[in-house]
Amino acid sequence: MKRRALISVSDKTGVVDFARRLHALGFEIVSTGGTQKALESSGIPVLGITEVTGFPECLDGRLKTLHPAVHGGILAMRSNPEHMKQLEELGIVPIDVLVINLYPFRETILRPGVTLPEAIENIDIGGPTMLRAAAKNWQDVAVVTDPGDYDAVVCELEQGEVSRETKYALALKVFETTAQYDAMIAGYLRRVGPGGWPERLTLTFDKAQDLRYGENPHQSAAFYREIGAPAGTIAAARQLHGKELSYNNIGDAGAAVDIVKDFSVPCAVALKHANPCGVGIGSCILEAFVRAREADPVSIYGGIVALNRECDGETAAELSKLFLEIIIAPSFSPEALAILEKKQNLRLMALPGISLPNTPDMLDMKKVGGGLLVQSLDCPSPEETLRVVTRRAPTEAELTALRFGWRIVRHVKSNAVVLTTDTETVGVGPGQTNRVTALELAIKYAGDKARGSVMASDAYFPFRDCVDAAAAAGVTAIIQPGGSIRDQQSIDACDEAGIAMVFTGVRHFRH
Numbered sequence: 044m045k046r047r048a049l050i051s052v053s054d055k056t057g058v059v060d061f062a063r064r065l066h067a068l069g070f071e072i073v074s075t076g077g078t079q080k081a082l083e084s085s086g087i088p089v090l091g092i093t094e095v096t097g098f099p100e101c102l103d104g105r106l107k108t109l110h111p112a113v114h115g116g117i118l119a120m121r122s123n124p125e126h127m128k129q130l131e132e133l134g135i136v137p138i139d140v141l142v143i144n145l146y147p148f149r150e151t152i153l154r155p156g157v158t159l160p161e162a163i164e165n166i167d168i169g170g171p172t173m174l175r176a177a178a179k180n181w182q183d184v185a186v187v188t189d190p191g192d193y194d195a196v197v198c199e200l201e202q203g204e205v206s207r208e209t210k211y212a213l214a215l216k217v218f219e220t221t222a223q224y225d226a227m228i229a230g231y232l233r234r235v236g237p238g239g240w241p242e243r244l245t246l247t248f249d250k251a252q253d254l255r256y257g258e259n260p261h262q263s264a265a266f267y268r269e270i271g272a273p274a275g276t277i278a279a280a281r282q283l284h285g286k287e288l289s290y291n292n293i294g295d296a297g298a299a300v301d302i303v304k305d306f307s308v309p310c311a312v313a314l315k316h317a318n319p320c321g322v323g324i325g326s327c328i329l330e331a332f333v334r335a336r337e338a339d340p341v342s343i344y345g346g347i348v349a350l351n352r353e354c355d356g357e358t359a360a361e362l363s364k365l366f367l368e369i370i371i372a373p374s375f376s377p378e379a380l381a382i383l384e385k386k387q388n389l390r391l392m393a394l395p396g397i398s399l400p401n402t403p404d405m406l407d408m409k410k411v412g413g414g415l416l417v418q419s420l421d422c423p424s425p426e427e428t429l430r431v432v433t434r435r436a437p438t439e440a441e442l443t444a445l446r447f448g449w450r451i452v453r454h455v456k457s458n459a460v461v462l463t464t465d466t467e468t469v470g471v472g473p474g475q476t477n478r479v480t481a482l483e484l485a486i487k488y489a490g491d492k493a494r495g496s497v498m499a500s501d502a503y504f505p506f507r508d509c510v511d512a513a514a515a516a517g518v519t520a521i522i523q524p525g526g527s528i529r530d531q532q533s534i535d536a537c538d539e540a541g542i543a544m545v546f547t548g549v550r551h552f553r554h
């Protein structure tokens with residue numbers, strides 16, 4: 044009996060060549076309207092779907108292939124004599140190869156200004172129905188949904204038949220594709236709908252790359268890119284040079300990118316193990332970088348540097364003196380590339396939208412055993428919430444420095460304390476189980492530079508011990524959320540030492 048292939052594709056890439064090879068192998072080709080036209084205009088004989096169903100394509104294409112003559116031909120198990128007998132009685136011809144790709148829902152919703160009716164009209168119904176049926180009956184039907192698989196499948200057919208392994212892999216790809224397609228639809232409807240946390244969270248990611256290993260060499264890993272990932276996120280960065288990116292590289296580069304986003308002036312961030320070790324701002328990117336480096340010239344070794352301005356030749360010359368894992372910037376000048384590309388292992392990443400702010404609809408997620416914690420993003424708190432609580436108000440210069448420190452401390456793992464000037468960090472105390480040790484670390488990193496610096500704390504001081512330690516180190520002003528039952532003790536400690544303190548009313552834990 045003549046073998047039958049049903050082809051119905053929105054993305055017509057490569058389909059003519061594929062169909063021609065199927066036809067040459069003796070397949071009878073069945074197609075829907077647009078696909079039929081494309082094939083026939085290339086001289087490939089096609090049996091129209093309406094001749095199979097005995098029913099017109101109607102409702103603006105909403106109804107074409109949803110018919111027992113199609114689904115019976117896909118779903119019948121060839122090894123089941125009853126199934127085959129029923130097909131014969133019903134006059135249904137088996138379909139051996141199914142070639143479908145779906146209405147471009149993803150492309151439609153990513154188009155700016157798309158309307159709900161346009162999105163809805165791009166929800167494919169007949170395609171997924173056939174795909175799922177064929178994938179269920181994978182042992183008997185080779186189901187192809189990715190034009191990238193055409194050649195491999197037809198090559199196998201030219202050798203005889205599609206192997207069991209290939210058919211299984213194709214079926215798995217179908218269920219991944221249809222699951223992702225429906226998740227995209229749910230995600231879109233959620234986004235344009237009334238909001239709230241979904242009862243069933245469906246997320247859609249595509250593999251960007253396999254990674255050599257995970258956080259440690261004995262862990263395997265891959266990087267997945269969110270569908271429609273916003274411009275300016277680490278997933279949109281392009282590697283220009285250097286060794287393959289690792290799991291830790293991508294995580295750390297993403298953390299560094301999030302910090303530079305908070306500054307409109309030229310800003311450089313040096314980051315290690317998810318914490319900034321030096322942040323500098325300046326009138327140009329070179330000045331900002333030199334400040335970030337001088338903030339902690341030891342910790343920057345083997346770190347990641349993010350810049351929010353083009354990396355120019357002069358900055359590259361300074362950067363090249365260090366051992367760094369990654370430099371990420373909106374762009375690199377030809378002079379900078381000529382300098383930095385001499386370092387074979389140094390990874391250079393271009394992220395043109397690096398300064399674009401994270402948007403409130405982006406979610407923050409953390410995997411826990413058996414679950415996923417999801418929250419809205421921690422965005423910078425508005426400056427107008429600052430409240431002076433001490434006898435002495437900060438000077439203008441101190442206030443500028445406090446605002447600088449407050450922008451940085453929310454990017455440091457809790458408990459977090461940072462000491463800064465108005466243009467650079469001088470000591471970063473990250474990730475301690477008590478606040479006073481975080482401060483001690485910041486003071487230790489700062490050394491002599493602690494004297495005359497200001498301090499930012501990501502959460503309130505439970506006791507006055509932090510203020511006492513800061514006063515002893517020479518800190519002149521403090522910014523913190525406030526809210527402890529013993530706030531007054533910290534305020535008194537400030538007043539005794541002549542320190543100015545402001546409360547923000549907003550906490551910025553980062554665990």
Ligand SMILES: NC(=O)c1ncn([C@@H]2O[C@H](COP(=O)(O)O)[C@@H](O)[C@H]2O)c1NC=O
Binds near residue numbers: 145146
């Ligand atoms: N409604 C149906 O019965 C139906 N059957 C197949 N399709 C889709 O129609 C598209 C191909 O249409 P055409 O060959 O007319 O260009 C494919 O993306 C296919 O998945 C359908 N369209 C949408 O649901």
